[in-house]
Amino acid sequence: MGKLHIGMSLAPTWLSSEAWRRPDSGIENYHEPGFAADIARRAEAAKLDFVFLPDTLYLDPQVLETGPGFSSMDPTMTLAAIAHETQRIGLLTTVSTTFLPPYVVARQLQTLNRISRGRVGWNVVTALGGHENFGLDAMPPAEERYAQAAEFVAVVRALWDSYPDAAILNDRDTGRYANASLVQPIDHNGKKFRVQGPLNLPAWAGDRIPLVQAGASEAGQNFAAAIADAVFASTPDRDAAAALRTSLCTRAERQGRPAHNIRLLPGLSLYLADNKSEARDLFQATHVRADRSRAIARIQAMIGLDLTNWPQDCPIAATYLPPLPARCPSRTHAELLQRLIRRETPSLQDLLTRPEVMGSGHWQIVGTAQDAAEEVAQWSQASAIDGFICVPGGSVRSMHLTLDQLIPALVERKLFRSDYSATSFLGHLSD
Ligand SMILES: Cc1cc2nc3c(=O)[nH]c(=O)nc-3n(C[C@H](O)[C@H](O)[C@H](O)COP(=O)(O)O)c2cc1C
Known part of the structure; x- marks a missing residue:
């Protein structure tokens, strides 16, 4: 190697x-x-x-x-x-x-x-x-x-x-x-x-x-x-x-x-x-003001899924995924987000803190x-x-x-x- x-x-x-x-x-x-x-x-x-x-x-x-x-x-x-x-x-x-x-x-x-x-x-x-x-x-x-x-x-x-x-x-x-x-x-x-x-x-x-x-x-x-x-x-x-x-x-x-x-x-x-705990605090403090409505808008722009009225704890299943918008700005980022939803069926609360939504989907x-x-x-x-x-x-x-x-x-x-x-x-x- x-x-x-x-x-x-x-x-x-x-x-x-x-x-x-x-x-x-x-x-x-x-x-x-x-x-x-x-x-x-x-x-x-x-x-x-x-x-x-x-x-x-x-x-x-x-x-x-x-x-x-x-x-x-x-x-x-x-x-x-x-x-x-x-x-x-x-x-x-x-x-x-x-x-x-x-x-x-x-x-x-x-x-x-x-x-x-x-x-x-x-x-x-x-x-x-x-x-x-x-x-x-x-x-x-x-x-x-x-x-x-x-x-x-x-x-x-x-x-x-x-x-x-x-x-x-x-x-x-x-x-x-x-x-x-x-x-x-x-x-x-x-x-x-x-x-x-x-x-x-x-x-x-x-x-x-x-x-x-x-x-x-x-x-x-x-x-x-x-x-x-x-x-x-x-x-x-x-x-x-x-x-x-x-x-x-x-x-x-x-x-x-x-x-x-x-x-x-x-x-x-x-x-x-x-x-570890200081690192977690650092992560939390960095994202404390994360704008919920902007994150929801970002998800909609990326994969066409509107979560505006979605209950916080309700799992988001793959069946809710609409076809990708024809002109999505980055298919890479859209597919990463779809993949996360298919694999984990996350709650909205969980989804909004994930790198695929918060950042660029990086490791x-x-x-x-x-x-x-x-x-x-x-x-x-x-x-x-x-x-x-x-x-x-x-x-x-x-x-x-x-x-x-x-x-x-x-x-x-x-x-x-x-x-x-x-x-x-x-x-x-x-x-
Ligand atoms: C990790 C990553 C970094 C990117 N960085 C930039 C960038 O710095 N500037 C830019 O204009 N586009 C950037 N792009 C966008 C790509 O060049 C490309 O236009 C976009 O992802 C659509 O292609 P795709 O459908 O293959 O994802 C980046 C894309 C990825 C996945």
């Missing part, structure tokens, strides 16, 4: 819900340049594979009443600043394939790759919303977004190859700056994009830029199997992770790729404290760092995961315990590296 691959979210999940209101939250600094850099330096000291910024291109002002929500600085530009504050750690940015022109994206990512000397990774998302900011009447259906994503990624990769670093000669004697024959147009003429190329920036000479994908529907998995080095997933339980991992590996092999070239990295939500551990290390070891031994992305919750301290105690506990168990052996992002994923 290889070592785990671990990333750290720089989106401040440890400040969500009530946590930003804690006196030591540092919320005032959220949009300061040093905020993310401090965590990135800590993550690098723990020898993590990468730091990660998710992204959305829209804002619901109502959400701001109670917390920062998804408002954030541009992830690629933020990581350019972090590149100067770190030396080895990978920098995973999120760019959607639904809204921006591929030439611009290819150039921005290659720019960050050069700035960071080969440490960039691209989290390819087809987006959850934001059409209203890009002149579209509605979000294109998922199948259409994935078809566009496949073409988009092909164009970006071709652009990266269109101007290899080896073309540059810098030959002062002959006056030849570059071997222009190595710099070729891509002449892409596809369904969605027409791009001539070449890119106006030479590619970094080292390892290629790894691709990460998020979205686990049938179409999402097939897309990941074709292009992804890693998949960022929501897997609230071990069986869900193991099933997704097997499914992705099988699909990758069917497409002629080695199964181990696609790594399953679920989000791991960690509420850590010095003992969740509430306890000490040792509890977390034990559970991670179990998931790893069960071949359910190749690593995970830390999305700590509850408090700054919970985030610090993740890096200062959980990661060393995994090193002690020989599940994680004690030092870097590679210098590129792909190198970390491969060691």
Whole structure:
């Protein structure tokens, strides 16, 4: 069994819900340049594979009443600043394939790759919303977004190859700056994009830029199997992770790729404290104001089930599940919620506290760092995961315990590296 691959979210999940209101939250600094850099330096000291910024291109002002929500600085530009504050750690940015022109994206990512000397990774998302900011009447259906994503990624990769670093000669004697024959147009003429190329920036000479994908529907998995080095997933339980991992590996092999070239990295939500009861208190305190009506509205938007007048203790059986709405924003999250209801027939009271409703359906551990290390070891031994992305919750301290105690506990168990052996992002994923 290889070592785990671990990333750290720089989106401040440890400040969500009530946590930003804690006196030591540092919320005032959220949009300061040093905020993310401090965590990135800590993550690098723990020898993590990468730091990660998710992204959305829209804002619901109502959400701001109670917390920062998804408002954030541009992830690629933020990581350019972090590149100067770190030396080895990978920098995973999120760019959607639904809204921006591929030439611009290819150039921005290659720019960050050069700035960071080969440490960039691209989290390819087809987006959850934001059409209203890009002149579209509605979000294109998922199948259409994935078809566009496949073409988009092909164009970006071709652009990266269109101007290899080896073309540059810098030959002062002959006056030849570059071997222009190595710099070729891509002449892409596809369904969605027409791009001539070449890119106006030479590619970094080292390892290629790894691709990460998020979205686990049938179409999402097939897309990941074709292009992804890693998949960022929501897997609230071990069986869900193991099933997704097997499914992705099988699909990758069917497409002629080695199964181990696609790594399953679920989000791991960690509420850590010095003992279990403090950790439970931290979780409770974080969710004390959880808005019941908003959670019920979220369930309806996700799976079309209206629980407005549902009695608190009455079990919700699978027979009540309506067909999925045609345009559900994420089939992945909708199916996780349906799966929970089918498996557990929960009461409404119970359902409203579950990660599938409260958060993103991520794997969740509430306890000490040792509890977390034990559970991670179990998931790893069960071949359910190749690593995970830390999305700590509850408090700054919970985030610090993740890096200062959980990661060393995994090193002690020989599940994680004690030092870097590679210098590129792909190198970390491969060691
Ligand atoms: C774990 C996970 C993380 C995601 N992160 C983002 C994100 O940061 N930004 C974004 O616009 N979409 C994000 N998405 C949305 C996906 O890119 C995709 O558009 C959506 O899940 C619909 O695809 P699906 O039907 O395969 O789930 C994420 C999805 C999942 C499952």
